[in-house]
Amino acid sequence: MADLVDSMLDLMRRLPPTQVEENVASLVAMCPDYADDLLGSVDQPLKIMTDRATGKEYLACDYNRDGESYRSPWSNEYDPPLEDGTVPSSRLRKLEITANEAFDTYREMYYEGGVSSVFLWDLDDGGFAGVVLLKKVLNAASSTEPSGSWDSIHVFEAAERGRQAHYKLTSTVMLQMTDRAITASEGKESRDSDKPDAKREGEVVLSGSMTRQSEQDLPLHDQASHISNTGRMVEEMEIKMRNLLQEVYFGKTRDIVYDLRSIDDLEKARRQRELQKELVGFIKR
Template sequence: MYFEGGLSSVYLWDLDGSANFAGVILIKKEVDDGCWDSVHVVQVSTHGRESNYKLTTSVILSLSDADSNLSGSLTRQCEINSSIPSSSSHIANIGKLVEEHERGIRNSLAEVYLGKTKDILNLLRIFNGRGEESRKLSLQHELLGRLKNKST
């Protein structure tokens, strides 16, 4: 629901026979011009009515068009403590943590990485454009000079 489509899988396993467990949440979303893959590894340690959640998130973003491909990855970690009134609270706590983490990574990718790449590409286009313009002007001056020489 969060991605409005795509594929996702969740795998959980017990740790050391206690109330502690770990898991991985895998998400893949493909669109016409790219793909978003995220891997969330969570470790939960329960102590009474409180749990400690350690989350490591890695996102791989691939974008492509007719002329170029751009891809990169970003990994972030966080750790929080949260109360657990019932065992089903883990689902809500992990879901909220994953959504917040993905939102932060998506914003970082959009603003920092993709924004900087766009700025650099625009600068390159300007430099190429200026070089092209000066080459055209030089060619025009050369042609005018030759035409003047032929007319005299």
């Protein structure tokens, strides 16, 4: 069993990130007995669902799934309805409601849109765990504008130790961007002819995921302190991961693209070479 699951996970790491949902579904269809192990180990883009009772949107993932149903953080009900679905204790449910309100404000401040959800569950050792989900989708207004999505999954465990609590946070960010552009060819041949400039259509797809972990001991004054503590850790982690994406991943991609392709047209490059030859000829005289 372990070898088969490891092989499926190894295969997923080699397949295109943009097709993770289709690939997971294919593996589950081939090995249905290992569906739970695979779904619990592979991060997939978050799905947006609507709470039937409140009309509010929430995010669905493996952490609020029970069978084929997903629990809403707003009404605490499953969709499709599930009579014996797992729900948090009454004490934890109150904390979950407050956490959803707090991170909804965080989402509006940082993302200016999107959807957020927080789910909590009890642990056997007396502590609790939870997940903070954030998703923002950019839809292209036209065929030449960029589109993409950002998915954040922050899983944490909290263990109370007197007036302090120990937190373990595992954060995963999935980013997908598609940029389409249509440009006119700028070669000498197209300019001298009577025909309009030829058009070139290109598409650049950038996608992938990043996972980071952190642990901290933070003061605990009351139950509400859990929300402020985890909120601070999530905020710091997201800032760190955004900086890594900007400086390392996007910066490296930009350098590679500029090395592979010149942004100047061929005619301009030809004129520069001719000018250099003329200058060299004048110097030699």
